[in-house]
Amino acid sequence: MTGFGPQDTGMTTDFPEPTRISVNGVELEVFEAGRQNAGNPIVLCHGWPEHAFSWRHQVPALAAAGYHVIVPNQRGYGNSSRPAEVTDYDIEHLSGDLVALLDHYGYEDATFVGHDWGAFVVWGLALLHPNRVNGVVALSVPYQERGEIPWIDFMEAVLGPDFYFVHFNRQPGVADAVFEEDTFRFLRxxxxxxxxxxxxxxxxSLINIARAETPLGEPVMNDSELAVFVSAFESTGFTGGINWYRNLDRDWHLLAEVDPIVRQPALMIYGDRDTVARAEGLTEHVPNVQVISLDCGHWIQQEKPRETTEAILKWLANRAAA
Structure with missing residues (x-):
């Protein structure tokens, strides 16, 4: 799967053709819009198990608003590199890819938008490379406070061995294989x-979802949109993305000596029906944050595309006017 235009997906939204860019020892598949707006970059970072295509609704509006929109498939996804070593997916590597992407375009800094795991990476990027980030927009996943014990150990103690973060770490390869038994059914x-x-x-819970014969609720996307995700993961499998989870305790250690305060302006967008927990003390670590909630579940920018885009554009405009 290389590019997604109307001829590929049956959609009216045209998604840019990708280019492959060498950064940080890997190649990333990158989609761009608004190149005429060079000098005003915004980078959109997908989550799991997602794809750059998950930002299809936001890309045209951000380009029209004057932004150079840069949307990578991060390492492990799509036609980007999928290194074999688990440790190649830690927060240093993932944030390093984004820094190298800025270097490629000659940008000192950019606004970074992340959903789900992409939000975790953007928060980490803001801590590890604060001078490269001029603003953060996070969807679903708030800043994760670094507690006294590693995150997976904490989750195992509180949520048990079957919690999917824990399961991915303690039983590597098991869930990957289940998801790949029927990629279409899992993603549907x-x-x-x-x-x-x-x-x-x-x-x-994710293995249960993967094996369910009948899906619950309503589809987030139409069949042709879903086909983009299914085709991508049938090609790549799920292990690259799951390796992000398998570095969470490593990330906890890597962030030990870092200033834990995100000082950049930030926008936090929650879904009211999302199962991801909200951060009670968010302003303690992100003092310059605006928080909004939308009436949706986890797949915020795809469930509520217009409202998500409007919220991001309004926040960007207010920042520009300040």
Whole structure:
């Protein structure tokens, strides 16, 4: 899968053709719009199990608003490199890719937007390379406070061995294989909205979703949009993306000596129905943050594309006017 225009997806939204860019020892598949707006960059970072295409609704509007929009498939995804070593997916490597991407374009800094794992990476980037980030927009995943014990150990103690973060680490390869048994069924079942509340079931919740015969709720995207994701993951498998989870304790150690305060202006967008926990003390670590909530689940920019785009554009305009 190389490019996604109307002829490929049946959509009216044209998604840019990609280029492959060598950065930080890997090659990233990068989609761009608004090159005529050079000097005003904004970088959109997807989550798991996602793809640059998850920003398809935001790209045209941001380009029209005067931004050079840069949308990488991060390492492990799409036609970007998928290194074999698990440790090649830690926060130093992932943030280093984004720094090298700025270097490629000759930018000192940029505004970074991240959803899900992409938000975690952008928060980490702001800590590790604060001079390269002039603003942060995070969707779903807030700043994660670095507690006294490593994150996976903490999750295992509080949420148990079946919690998917823990399972990915303690039973490497098991979930990957289940997801790949039927990539279409897994992604069809996962990308849902308006899912009715249900009692938690035993086992890894994502494996349960992958094996469910009937999806719950309503689809987040149409069949042709879903086909882009299915085709990408049928090609790559899921291990590259899952390796991000398998570095979470390593990330905890790597961030030990870093100033934990994000000093850049930030926008935090929550989904009211998202299962990801909100950060109670967000302003303690992100003092210059604006928080908004949208009536949606986890796939915020795809469930509420217009509202998400408007929120980002309004925040950007207010920053520019300040």
């Amino acid at each position: 079942n996962l990308y849902r909205k308006n899912v009715p509340p249900a009692e938690p079931q035993p086992g890894n």
